[in-house]
Amino acid sequence: MAGAGVIDDYVTALDRRLRGPGHVKDDLLAEARDSLHDAAAAHRDGGLTEEAAQRRAVAEFGPVNAIAREYQGLLGLAHGARTLRTVMLVLPLTHVMWELNRKFWIGAWNDFDAPPPDWYLVIARLNDISAWVVAGAAVIALLIGRRLARTALSTVTLARLAGTVAVVAVGLNVTGNVAILAGTAHLDAARLLMSPPVAAATVVSFVIALRLAVLARRCVVFSSV
Amino acid sequence: MKSDALRGHLDALLLATLDGGQLHGYAIIEALQKRSGGALDLPTGTVYPALRRLETAGLVASEWSTVGGRQRRTYRLTKAGHRALAAERTAWREFTTAIEGVLGGGPWPAQA
Structure with missing residues (x-):
């Protein structure tokens, strides 16, 4: 026809x-x-x-271009919210998994030959709390986003906000992981391989962090209209 | 009526159309046009993103269901949506009362 x-x-x-x-x-x-x-x-x-x-x-x-912009905002927002939910659940779980693994296979950390420098202790402490801080930030962002969705803010703007929080959250997590790994390698590289299961858990943590980084990057791509 | 003028009220209008029960998207558009006497003239494609945003906000819920023998996404107000609609109605009445007091009384008497 x-x-x-x-x-x-x-x-x-x-x-x-x-x-x-x-x-x-x-x-x-x-x-x-x-x-x-x-x-x-x-x-x-x-x-x-x-x-x-x-x-x-x-x-x-x-007009298809105008309608596509609104739909793209929704897609960006859906992906941003999904990424934040993933961050909220996966990062604390990964952290707990790694710590339990370490306690089971290694037990308490033995002291270094010499007391670790202050910068290492700062990195270690920040890395320990970062998973919880980042997960908390994701929860707060989701709650605030839900409230903002009731305002006149466009879905494109909401998607960009969600994407920004996701990128910062995942960036902090990756930075923390890399920093503690590099710091430990610098002080006592053998410690990284003293337990294969723990080393494997570290690799899994990095794979998860990289996957989250991919999701966070897509937040930026999908909210670019 | 121009779509720009409507956009600021679209959320409240959509909530109002769902006050009577769940509707699918095109039925919401028809209800908007019918209840406005055809004066509400905005691109129908903008209604769906607005509905999904209201769903993100927790004011409406949606699901696919069979309507008239076809699968359609239907929307309904949540409890938060009912509360938001009541608040919108109150705000609108206060607004129109205030504006009516200024604009609706005909020409103002000439000042001495």
């Missing part, structure tokens, strides 16, 4: 402009397609031809 693909073309054009979590995107596009077909059906009932009905439905839906 001539013009029967007007809605399909519009949804395809919208799809091409959107980046973000696949299931959220599919859900948004399915709903948009349903709405356009509902509108076209109403216009057909009003006497328009199939092509005219679809063209009118698409025109009423809005």
Whole structure:
């Protein structure tokens, strides 16, 4: 049927402009397609031809670039919220897993041959509390974001805020992990490999941190409109 | 009515359309147009992102369900949404009362 693909073309054009979590995107596009077909059906009932009905439905839906911007904001926000929830749960769990592993396989840390310098103790303490501080920041960001969603702030702005918190949180975590690893290697490199299970847990912690870094980077990409 | 003028009130309008029960997206758009006598004229594509933002805010909840033999995402007010709607209505009445007092009384008497 001539013009029967007007809605399909519009949804395809919208799809091409959107980046973000696949299931959220599919859900948004399915709903948009349903709405356009509902509108076209109403216009057909009003006497328009199939092509005219679809063209009118698409025109009423809005210019694809403007609509894509709003949908992209939603996708960025959905990904940002998911990343913050992941940070909130995974970082404390990773930290606890590593500490339990260390206590089981190594027990209490033996003292270094010489008392560690102050800078190392500062890094160690900051690294110990960073997982909890970062997780707490993610919880607070999610709660504040929920309140801000009730204001006139656009979803694009909310997505950028969520992305910023996620990037800072994950950046702190990665920096803390790298700092304690480098510091320990500098003072007593053998300590890093004194227990293979603990070394493996350290590798797992880094893999998780890198995965979170990828998620945080996508927050920036998906909220760039 | 211009869409820019509506945008600031869109959240409250959407909450109001859901006051009577759950609706799918296009039914919400139809309700907005019907209850406004066709005066509310904004791109329908902007309604869905607004609904999803209200869902993020916890004011509406949505789910896919079968309506008229088709799968559709339907929206309903949450308890927080009902409270937000009541607050919006109160604020709107106060606003319109104040504006009506200034604008609605016809020409002001000439000052001496």
